[in-house]
Structure formats: C-alpha cells, structure tokens
Amino acid sequence: xxxxxxxGRSPKYVARGDGFVAFGLCDSDDDLxxxxxxxxxxxxxxxxxxxGRTIARPATFPKRTRxxxxxxxxxxxxxxxxxxxALKKDLEAWRGSxxxxxxxxxxxxxxxxxxxxxxxxxxxxTAFGLAARFMDVGDPIDLFHAEAAVDHLLARDRDARSGLFxxxxxxxxxxxxxxxxxxxxxxxxxxxxxDDPSLRLAVARVANDQADAFKACDLAAALPRSxxxxxxxxxxxxxxxxxxxxxxxxxxxxxxxxxxxxTREGHLxxxxxxxxxxxxxxxxxxxxxxxxxxAFVSTAAIPPTRDEAALARxxxxxxxxxxxxxxxxxxxxxxxxxxxxxxGRVVGSSGEATGEERLLFLAGLSTLGREFAPSQVxxxxxxxxRAAPSKVFLGKEISTTLRALASLADS
Ligand SMILES: [Zn+2]
Numbered sequence: 001x002x003x004x005x006x007x008g009r010s011p012k013y014v015a016r017g018d019g020f021v022a023f024g025l026c027d028s029d030d031d032l033x034x035x036x037x038x039x040x041x042x043x044x045x046x047x048x049x050x051x052g053r054t055i056a057r058p059a060t061f062p063k064r065t066r067x068x069x070x071x072x073x074x075x076x077x078x079x080x081x082x083x084x085x086a087l088k089k090d091l092e093a094w095r096g097s098x099x100x101x102x103x104x105x106x107x108x109x110x111x112x113x114x115x116x117x118x119x120x121x122x123x124x125x126t127a128f129g130l131a132a133r134f135m136d137v138g139d140p141i142d143l144f145h146a147e148a149a150v151d152h153l154l155a156r157d158r159d160a161r162s163g164l165f166x167x168x169x170x171x172x173x174x175x176x177x178x179x180x181x182x183x184x185x186x187x188x189x190x191x192x193x194x195d196d197p198s199l200r201l202a203v204a205r206v207a208n209d210q211a212d213a214f215k216a217c218d219l220a221a222a223l224p225r226s227x228x229x230x231x232x233x234x235x236x237x238x239x240x241x242x243x244x245x246x247x248x249x250x251x252x253x254x255x256x257x258x259x260x261x262x263t264r265e266g267h268l269x270x271x272x273x274x275x276x277x278x279x280x281x282x283x284x285x286x287x288x289x290x291x292x293x294x295a296f297v298s299t300a301a302i303p304p305t306r307d308e309a310a311l312a313r314x315x316x317x318x319x320x321x322x323x324x325x326x327x328x329x330x331x332x333x334x335x336x337x338x339x340x341x342x343x344g345r346v347v348g349s350s351g352e353a354t355g356e357e358r359l360l361f362l363a364g365l366s367t368l369g370r371e372f373a374p375s376q377v378x379x380x381x382x383x384x385x386r387a388a389p390s391k392v393f394l395g396k397e398i399s400t401t402l403r404a405l406a407s408l409a410d411s
Contacts, residue, residue, distance in 0.1 A: 015195055022195035033106070044167070071132035071189075072409030078377050080405055082383050083359065087401050094394045095141070101394060102145065107172070110145070110152030112395035120395040121157045121168040122149050127186025129402025131193055136406065143193065150190045154202050163209025179217060180226035184233040185204045185300075188240070200240075207237035207396055211246045219257040224284065226257055228291030231298065238301030251302055258296050262311055263344025266318030267337070274333065280338040285323035286353045289316065290360035290400075291349065293366040294407070305399070309368075313325045316368045331381065333358045355386035356397045356404075363404035 066085040067256030074080045094101035094112070103111045103119070111112050113118040127149035134142035134354040156172050157165045159325070164177040184206055189201045210233055219227065231254040234247060241247035261268045270292075271282040297304045299311045353361065359382045388397040 014198070015197075017195065020195075024194070024196050024198075033104075033105050048351050062372075070232040071135060071406035073095060073136045074133075074405035074409040075137050077409045079379055080408060083379065083401065083405055085382065086386060087386070087398070087405065090388050090394050090401070091100070092400055094210055094398055095145075099326065103250075107156060109147035110150075111172065112393075112398075114393050114395055117170055119157075119168060119170070119172045120399075121166055121174075121181070122153055122183070122186075122399070123168055123174060123181060124396060124399035125183035125186045125329045125403060126395065126399040127153065128183065128189055129186075129399050129406065131186060131189040132406035133402055134193070136308055136409070141188075145185065146190050149192065150187055150199065153187070154206075156313070157163045158206075159210070162213040163206060164213050177213075178226060179230040179233075180223055180228075181215060182229060182233055184210070185236040188236045188300075191240075203237060204242055207241035208243055209235065210234065211225060211241060211243065214247075214250050214254075219253065222257070224268065224292050224386075227254055227270065228287065228295045229296035231258070232291070235295065235302070236297040248302060253309065255296060255304070258292060259308060262315060262377070263341075265339070265344035266314045266345075267322070267339045267344040267346070268315060269339070270346065277341060279341070280347055281341055283339060285319050285334060285337060286357040286361040286364075286409075289319050289323070290364035290404070294302040294364040297367060313368050313371075316365050316372055318344075319361075320372075322349075325349055327352065332385075333382075352385075354386065354397075355382045355384065356400045358382035358385065359404040359408075360400045362409040366408055379408075 015022045025161075033233050042239055075084050077084075085275070098361065098411065099110055103113060111122055112120045112126065114123075120126075127146045130142045130146035130149065132141070134146060142362065153165055159166055159177050160175050164179070164182045166172065166174045167178055168174070168182040169174040169176070184203075187199070187206060190196075191203050210230075212272075214230055214234070216227075217230075218305055222230075231251065232252065234251045236245045238244070238251065258270075261270045267281075267283050268288055269281045270288075272279065273282065274280075293312050293316055297309055297322075322337060323334055325334055326332075333353040334349040335353045336349060337346050337355070338348040338350075339345060340347050359379070360379055365372040366374060386397070389392055391397065
C-alpha cells in the first residue's frame with residue numbers, strides 16, 4: 001500500500017488485518033460543505049517502485065460480518081429485480097434533493113428529512129441499509145453515506161445523558177428518547193466494514209449505554225417496535241459491550257417479555273389501548289413480523305433456544321394466516337389486527353400496510369426459516385403498492401426497503 005505524498009490527500013491511517021486493509025480517509029470532525037470535494041489517494045501495488053491500481057472498495061465481504069448481521073446481494077437476486085430497480089430510482093431522487101432527501105448543510109449532513117424542517121434522525125436504520133447496499137453493489141457512494149449517517153447519529157442525534165438516539169423531529173436534538181427509535185446495526189456494519197478505531201470506541205460506549213438505559217424501561221408497557229428495535233440493538237452490539245453480563249441480561253429480559261406475550265393462537269399480546277382485561281389487543285403485522293420476530297431470533301449475539309425459535313415460527317404462521325384480507329377484490333396486508341385476549345383469536349382488522357411495510361413483513365418472516373420465504377407473487381404484490389411513488393420525502397421508504405432487500409437476498 002502506498003499513500004499519497006500530497007498534503008491532505010493521504011488517508012489518516014492504514015490498518016492491515018487478515019485478508020483486508022482498512023483506511024480512515026479523514027477525521028470524523030472534518031466538515032465538507034455542499035459542492036466541496038476532497039480527494040484521497042491510495043495505491044495498491046505489487047511493486048513499490050511502480051504506480052499501482054487505485055481501488056475504491058473491498059473486493060470481498062469482511063468475513064466477520066457474514067452470518068452475524070444478515071444481508072445478501074439483492075441486486076443479483078432475480079426475484080428482487082423489480083424492487084432493486086425501484087429502489088435505485090428512489091435513491092437517485094433522494095440524493096439529488098437536499099430539501100427532500102439527504103441533508104447537506106452543516107448539522108444536517110448524514111441525516112434525511114421526513115417533512116419540512118423535520119429531521120428523520122435516520123430512523124429504520126438507514127446507515128445499516130446503505131452499508132448493506134455497499135456490500136451488495138459496491139458503489140462507494142453508499143458507504144460514504146452510511147459513514148456520514150453513523151457520524152451524524154453519534155455526533156448530533158445522540159442524547160449525552162442516556163446515550164440513546166433522539167426521536168425524529170425539528171432540529172435533530174428533540175430531547176425525546178425511546179427504545180423504538182434507537183438503531184445500532186448500522187453502527188456495527190460500518191465499523192466492521194471500515195474498522196475505524198475511533199468508531200470502535202464509540203460503538204463500545206453505545207453498547208454499554210444502551211444496556212444500562214434499557215434497564216430503566218418498563219417492558220410490560222413497551223410498544224412492540226420498542227421491544228423489536230431494542231432487541232436488535234442489543235444483539236448487534238453485544239460483541240462490543242465491555243459489560244457482557246449486563247448486555248446478556250438485557251437480551252434475556254427482552255426475549256422473555258416477547259415470549260411471555262404469546263397467546264394460544266400465536267399472536268403477541270403487546271399492545272393494548274383499553275385497560276380492560278377483556279378488551280381486544282392490537283397487533284401490527286408488519287411491526288411484529290418485520291421487526292419483533294427477526295429481533296427475537298437474531299443470531300448476531302446469543303442465538304435463540306430451540307423453544308424460542310419454535311415460538312417465533314408459531315407467531316409467524318399465525319401472522320401469515322391472519323394478516324391478509326381481501327378488500328375490494330385485492331389481497332392486502334392489514335395494518336392492524338385486533339385479537340381477543342383470552343386465546344388471541346383475531347376478532348377484527350383494519351387498514352392497509354404500504355408496499356414497503358409489506359416488504360419488511362416478508363423480509364422479517366423470511367428470517368424464521370425456509371417455509372417463510374416469500375413467493376414472487378407476494379413480492380410483486382408488495383411492489384405494486386409501494387408508497388414511495390406518491391411521496392416527496394422518501395427516507396422511511398428507502399430505509400425500510402434497503403434493510404428488507406438486504407435481508408431477503410440472504411434467505
Ligand atoms: Zn439527525
């Protein structure tokens with residue numbers, strides 16, 4: 001490896017490992033304004049005397065990441081072709097519009113907007129989706145934006161007190177934190193891709209902080225999305241936590257809460273609006289199928305037991321049999337099911353999930369095993385009802401699609 005001699009053109013560090021070389025291209029507090037560019041020159045050569053060929057991306061996946069965080073090559077998967085093409089177009093529109101897409105101004109950089117002046121704070125873990133896409137397609141722009149997202153999360157969206165990330169809203173630092181708005185799989189994937197030593201320190205801190213902050217949370221009152229994202233975050237960063245005992249205890253506590261909520265009919269009794277014990281509870285199929293179940297069976301840290309995996313499949317089957325309805329001649333994924341609290345039988349349903357939510361549902365279920373792999377017909381039906389074409393702000397749709405495709409391509 002030969003570094004550039006030109007001032008400002010050399011990477012900050014070069015690290016060599018087993019089968020890979022990592023570069024830190026600039027300091028994490030470097031700020032670039034819109035239109036400003038920086039060129040970093042690195043050469044790989046077999047002969048130090050001669051000019052080598054400059055490369056811009058790893059030629060292979062980092063081995064440590066495989067099997068831990070699930071992602072595959074959606075762009076090479078024939079059944080995902082239509083979705084990949086649609087995502088590519090959305091990404092182009094999103095990147096080309098600082099007003100409606102990615103932020104560029106100081107303080108906004110790395111994040112995206114969900115409405116006029118309302119920052120998304122990278123919800124649905126945009127950093128993870130972009131890093132997974134970089135692994136898939138190899139376009140450096142995806143890794144560049146994934147790293148910018150991670151920098152933004154850590155520098156701007158993080159609550160210094162709890163160590164969690166602020167909920168979306170005006171001005172990034174909204175003052176509100178909630179487990180259902182805290183995502184760390186992107187931190188891990190970017191760290192494992194870049195091996196940036198300063199990110200490694202930051203990730204260890206987040207790993208410890210989140211296990212500590214979650215302790216104070218009343219899981220009996222937690223929303224399904226909070227249990228799902230919390231568990232995904234704990235599992236993703238468990239290997240980096242220095243207090244392994246606290247991290248493992250938190251994972252066990254979240255899993256126990258999910259398991260204890262399963263009813264005989266296989267639905268999770270986690271969301272009640274009416275305090276009466278006989279009132280129906282709500283199930284959001286795409287949240288349970290798309291986030292809670294994949295989190296529950298995540299093997300990123302501590303694999304589920306055989307019983308836990310069986311329970312997840314039972315819940316998955318109940319969702320597949322109850323979550324769809326025929327509405328005006330179309331088969332739709334319901335956004336809400338209402339279940340009787342005694343057995344969990346569905347007594348009502350309402351709403352329609354968007355195509356992106358439906359894709360996330362299919363992707364989440366596919367992590368439960370082969371029998372849950374979606375058919376081409378299912379994927380096309382979801383694609384036909386994408387919300388993105390009729391929206392101006394695309395952050396949520398892009399983020400959910402990125403993570404869903406990465407997950408589906410692996411199944
Ligand atoms: Zn933000």
